[in-house]
Amino acid sequence: MINHHFDDVPRSYLFSEVARRVQTYRQAHPDKSLIHMGIGDVTRPLCPPVVQAMQAASAEQGQADSFRGYGPEQGYPFLRQAISGYYESMGVQVDPADIFVSDGAKSDLGNLPDLFTTDCRVLIPDPVYPVYRDTNLMAGRPVAYLDATRENGFLPLPDDSLDAQLIYLCSPGNPTGAAYDKAGLTRWVEYAREHDAVILYDAAYESFIRSGVPRTIYEIPGAEECAIEVCSLSKTAGFTGTRCGYTVVPRTLVREGMNLHDMWLRRQSTKMNGVAYPVQRAAEAVFTPAGLAGCRESIDAYLRSAAVVARVLDDLGIWYCGGKDSPYLWMECPRGMDSWAFFDALLENAGVVGTPGSGFGRNGEGYFRLSAFAGEQQAAEAMARMADWLRRG
Numbered sequence: 001m002i003n004h005h006f007d008d009v010p011r012s013y014l015f016s017e018v019a020r021r022v023q024t025y026r027q028a029h030p031d032k033s034l035i036h037m038g039i040g041d042v043t044r045p046l047c048p049p050v051v052q053a054m055q056a057a058s059a060e061q062g063q064a065d066s067f068r069g070y071g072p073e074q075g076y077p078f079l080r081q082a083i084s085g086y087y088e089s090m091g092v093q094v095d096p097a098d099i100f101v102s103d104g105a106k107s108d109l110g111n112l113p114d115l116f117t118t119d120c121r122v123l124i125p126d127p128v129y130p131v132y133r134d135t136n137l138m139a140g141r142p143v144a145y146l147d148a149t150r151e152n153g154f155l156p157l158p159d160d161s162l163d164a165q166l167i168y169l170c171s172p173g174n175p176t177g178a179a180y181d182k183a184g185l186t187r188w189v190e191y192a193r194e195h196d197a198v199i200l201y202d203a204a205y206e207s208f209i210r211s212g213v214p215r216t217i218y219e220i221p222g223a224e225e226c227a228i229e230v231c232s233l234s235k236t237a238g239f240t241g242t243r244c245g246y247t248v249v250p251r252t253l254v255r256e257g258m259n260l261h262d263m264w265l266r267r268q269s270t271k272m273n274g275v276a277y278p279v280q281r282a283a284e285a286v287f288t289p290a291g292l293a294g295c296r297e298s299i300d301a302y303l304r305s306a307a308v309v310a311r312v313l314d315d316l317g318i319w320y321c322g323g324k325d326s327p328y329l330w331m332e333c334p335r336g337m338d339s340w341a342f343f344d345a346l347l348e349n350a351g352v353v354g355t356p357g358s359g360f361g362r363n364g365e366g367y368f369r370l371s372a373f374a375g376e377q378q379a380a381e382a383m384a385r386m387a388d389w390l391r392r393g
């Protein structure tokens with residue numbers, strides 16, 4: 001009667017253990033200041049055009065002549081059109097009819113496996129955002145892991161020894177901040193097309209890309225026949241608490257005679273009743289020139305914090321990736337420490353909190369995630385303390 005596969009899912013230990021150790025430290029050192037460099041949430045507010053749009057739409061809901069009840073399950077056409085325009089600004093054609101508005105990337109990433117059988121062979125990079133693994137383990141699907149390591153820049157590529165049907169890719173990645181270039185993504189698209197696999201591409205951090213690597217998998221020819229792209233306004237526009245995202249399921253994606261777009265529409269219209277109208281109006285405002293400029297200001301600020309962190313790691317001669325097209329920096333723990341040993345030592349000696357890499361998978365052991373969502377000053381202070389401690393020896 002009960003789904004015992006829930007027993008296969010590792011307990012979510014990482015952030016509760018971080019909180020427990022921080023609490024212990026606070027009790028022992030009530031007078032010491034702590035800097036949080038482990039935050040995975042945004043810290044800057046919504047920009048004014050977005051707030052104004054949400055307020056105006058909320059007011060509409062209070063008037064008989066503008067009130068709206070249930071909206072279209074796939075999202076309002078005005079928002080799907082705006083998202084399609086955003087893709088166009090990246091030089092990519094995505095038909096509004098292929099776009100599904102959601103309450104965020106996590107729900108869609110968790111729900112998309114409904115389109116696949118429970119014996120479908122899933123491939124997930126390690127280390128990675130744990131939702132991909134946990135959602136498949138809950139359904140009892142066999143999961144294989146793909147090693148992301150320092151040697152491959154934490155950007156593993158396919159080879160013919162792989163036997164995967166459903167492949168998760170995240171670029172720029174969480175936790176590593178590493179982003180695939182065109183050649184790397186082309187390899188994946190070619191693999192998926194040759195093997196009739198499907199790529200679930202998580203582009204939640206695309207708006208941080210400044211280096212010219214692809215911001216969408218649809219920059220790669222043929223991706224519309226093998227890839228679903230999941231994106232979110234959480235990091236793009238500070239919507240972590242407002243909740244809105246979007247997923248592209250191209251109508252050209254067909255496997256075993258089944259059209260995945262039609263299946264997803266059927267699934268969503270059966271199990272979901274859309275996203276709040278004021279939130280969709282707020283999301284529409286993100287894609288106006290004023291909205292895009294406001295969001296860019298926040299992302300630029302996060303990237304400045306990331307640059308502060310990167311500079312100090314460079315000075316210290318510590319290997320890292322990320323931080324250029326991403327709010328995350330993924331550093332090797334100094335002195336051969338394991339992830340938790342470095343967490344404890346950094347906390348004790350510098351009063352800085354980060355995230356142990358081992359919490360994101362086996363290959364994360366010996367690495368550590370720093371995030372740039374704390375302000376620039378906080379980042380500078382945290383890194384000065386880390387450098388001071390490491391140089392003291």
Ligand code: PLP
Pocket residue numbers: 040103104105106107129170173174202204231232233234240244245
């Ligand atoms: N994908 C990745 C890689 C993430 O890091 C996160 C959130 O941290 C999400 C998806 C979830 O995004 P959302 O807030 O849209 O659910």
